Amino acid sequence: MTATPTVRAAARRPGRPPLKPAARKPRRRSAVLTVVTGVMLAYAILPLAWLFISASKTQEDLLATFGLWFGGEFALFDNIADTFTYQDGIFGRWVLNTVIYVVVGAGGATLLAALAGYGLAKFDFRGRRAVFAVVLGGIAVPPTALAVPTFLLFAKMGLTDTPWAVIIPSLVSPFGLYLMWTYSTEAVPNEILESARCDGAGEFRIFFKLALPLLAPGLVTVLLFNLVAAWNNFFMPLIMLKNADLYPLTLGLYSWNRQANTVGGDVVFDLVITGSLLTIIPLTVAFLMLQRYWQQGLAAGSVKQ
Amino acid sequence: MSITRRRALLGAALSITLMATGCSGSDDTEDGAAAPTTVTEADIAAALEAGGNLTVWAWDTTITKVAADFQTKYPKVKINLTNAGTGNDQYTALQNAITAGTGIPDVAQIEYYALPQFALAKSVADLNTYGAASLDGTFTPGTWNAVHAGDKIYGFPIDSGPMALFYNKEVFDKHGIAVPTTWEEYAAAAEKLHKADPKAYITSDSGDAGFTTSLIWQAGGKPYTVSGTDVGVNFADPGSTKFATQWQKLLDAKLLSPVVGWTDEWYKGLGDGTIATLVTGAWMPSNLEKGAAAANGKWRVAPMPQWEAGGKATAENGGSSLAIPEKSANKTLAYAFLKYAAVDEGAQTRIDDGAFPATTKHLAAPEFKNKEFPYFGGQKVNEVLAESAGQVVTGWSYLPFQVYANSIYGDTVGKAYLGQGTLTDGLKAWQDASVKYGQEQGFTVK
Numbered sequence: 001m002t003a004t005p006t007v008r009a010a011a012r013r014p015g016r017p018p019l020k021p022a023a024r025k026p027r028r029r030s031a032v033l034t035v036v037t038g039v040m041l042a043y044a045i046l047p048l049a050w051l052f053i054s055a056s057k058t059q060e061d062l063l064a065t066f067g068l069w070f071g072g073e074f075a076l077f078d079n080i081a082d083t084f085t086y087q088d089g090i091f092g093r094w095v096l097n098t099v100i101y102v103v104v105g106a107g108g109a110t111l112l113a114a115l116a117g118y119g120l121a122k123f124d125f126r127g128r129r130a131v132f133a134v135v136l137g138g139i140a141v142p143p144t145a146l147a148v149p150t151f152l153l154f155a156k157m158g159l160t161d162t163p164w165a166v167i168i169p170s171l172v173s174p175f176g177l178y179l180m181w182t183y184s185t186e187a188v189p190n191e192i193l194e195s196a197r198c199d200g201a202g203e204f205r206i207f208f209k210l211a212l213p214l215l216a217p218g219l220v221t222v223l224l225f226n227l228v229a230a231w232n233n234f235f236m237p238l239i240m241l242k243n244a245d246l247y248p249l250t251l252g253l254y255s256w257n258r259q260a261n262t263v264g265g266d267v268v269f270d271l272v273i274t275g276s277l278l279t280i281i282p283l284t285v286a287f288l289m290l291q292r293y294w295q296q297g298l299a300a301g302s303v304k305q
Numbered sequence: 306m307s308i309t310r311r312r313a314l315l316g317a318a319l320s321i322t323l324m325a326t327g328c329s330g331s332d333d334t335e336d337g338a339a340a341p342t343t344v345t346e347a348d349i350a351a352a353l354e355a356g357g358n359l360t361v362w363a364w365d366t367t368i369t370k371v372a373a374d375f376q377t378k379y380p381k382v383k384i385n386l387t388n389a390g391t392g393n394d395q396y397t398a399l400q401n402a403i404t405a406g407t408g409i410p411d412v413a414q415i416e417y418y419a420l421p422q423f424a425l426a427k428s429v430a431d432l433n434t435y436g437a438a439s440l441d442g443t444f445t446p447g448t449w450n451a452v453h454a455g456d457k458i459y460g461f462p463i464d465s466g467p468m469a470l471f472y473n474k475e476v477f478d479k480h481g482i483a484v485p486t487t488w489e490e491y492a493a494a495a496e497k498l499h500k501a502d503p504k505a506y507i508t509s510d511s512g513d514a515g516f517t518t519s520l521i522w523q524a525g526g527k528p529y530t531v532s533g534t535d536v537g538v539n540f541a542d543p544g545s546t547k548f549a550t551q552w553q554k555l556l557d558a559k560l561l562s563p564v565v566g567w568t569d570e571w572y573k574g575l576g577d578g579t580i581a582t583l584v585t586g587a588w589m590p591s592n593l594e595k596g597a598a599a600a601n602g603k604w605r606v607a608p609m610p611q612w613e614a615g616g617k618a619t620a621e622n623g624g625s626s627l628a629i630p631e632k633s634a635n636k637t638l639a640y641a642f643l644k645y646a647a648v649d650e651g652a653q654t655r656i657d658d659g660a661f662p663a664t665t666k667h668l669a670a671p672e673f674k675n676k677e678f679p680y681f682g683g684q685k686v687n688e689v690l691a692e693s694a695g696q697v698v699t700g701w702s703y704l705p706f707q708v709y710a711n712s713i714y715g716d717t718v719g720k721a722y723l724g725q726g727t728l729t730d731g732l733k734a735w736q737d738a739s740v741k742y743g744q745e746q747g748f749t750v751k
Contacts, residue, residue, distance in 0.1 A: 155405030
């Protein structure tokens, strides 16, 4: 949420100058490289193509026709309609849940990571090294290993089977904190902070007005990582949630898929596939929109000027 | 009753919780639970009269109508029906809730293979307290045995899975293959079919713990011996050997489709005839109807192939019970629901929805036996299946940590399906890993 103004601020900054074709040295094409890149492209595109093609089929065609070509009738729109109406339209509810979990979870995690990373980078205080060690340790522990202890903790607090059980764990992003820390060290010169302090600006004002715009590329990177993690979050909701009305999309689609394993259960692979297609669209859009900031962020600090 | 493809992740989580609680979980329940008192019919009636909330964890879709009917009959009872996951997912969730001590349901659906694990940890209540022993003879011997541990009763059977041979008659007729009556003939049919149509397989088996144990069960094997906390695991017994030898032939000749069960590919194979048979539990018809609609009218049911020519032995595959967690807040009311769902009106409701009954009365009912299934070309499918229910080999028991054992099946026996070693090697590895785990959990394992 706080990212919006900073994104714009970053967008206003001049990008790199366009490459002039004449300035480029003529390069020989490498046949091997072309083939390798082609294979990689196919590897990346094929699953998406399969997903799209499969989503356009009826349940019968899905099971009866070749996977990588269209079936007899183009049923994509029927499938989308079915997906949103099946089981009293619970899919729409899952979309809403996911958006809430992502906005509050990933947005909150990004803000917290920025605040903490900046604080650790720019303020000298006792125990900084200890925090550093804890953060590194935090990155090293896989979330899966923490899932059951977290569940027990949340159960004691009566938070399981509530939205908080999904949101609170996703607010913690050790990797994001570490990245913002490194990025703050590089991107926010101490001189600016000192001169702002001389001018009498308070620390919060300095952070939000001065540091945050400078941190924008790093912030977007962290946001993107958290966004993807929150959007794909599966294991934590699986452990924490029992009420289907609280499911995110991942868990909801999983539960539909599992119906095929159940005696007398509906076999709804067509809806699972259409739902999956709908699920990846927002993420793809976010990725395409944010990726150039993301690239800037990743390279930050790699070159000393 | 789902034959669940375990997710590695879930298995890991389950083993963590089991390590945390394991059998030692019984410690706190023993202090916490009051001395068992007898609950009379009058108490149950009073509980129904008083009403209250019941949380029921079940993935079986036929429970939905049962719960609705129950609330209509007893308006003061409010049932919160939750699908906490299918099979293993739900057991993980239940184990977690029990460990945490909060969020425990009042009623939980538990498959027969998993029930001993919860029973031994005293996580589920002994229903004798509520007079369950009086229902002796109500259920088929196999399912009634499956919910017992010693003289204690830990759940009510809600369905059963006596096995039979489901086969695609059209495919069989096309290639002139006779319906196999023995496993020898089954292997011969597998070869003939695959030769006639290289795309077609007699069945798909990518390694499934429930299927393996069921076939060993039918062969008279008793690899698991359980007496309290004394457990034996032995896959070198004659029954297990019979299975390993016979099934290895199919594996070596690559006559089994590697398609993973319950996936879209699997349903596709069942629909288009490339998977020609399934030897599985009696609950299968409704799944075929819903998942393989393309093969409408082509499938038939025949008795399970035998290990001895002319034999009449079958086993169970899948099937589940309803149990009451020890820490349920309203066990008396939960028992009333159990009885309604498993014995009284609920049983019929579930049969009408496609479940295969565990109650002798319903199995013998003419309207059940004579029901014609259009999907099976009008065959009276239940006649075959009910006959199988009466031929289940007795004396089978699962491990008190079968959920864990099944979760490591893929890493042991499953390797044989990938061509790494033989089934015999795999079974030995499974045995060793099961023994090791059992010992770590405090069992005396041989």
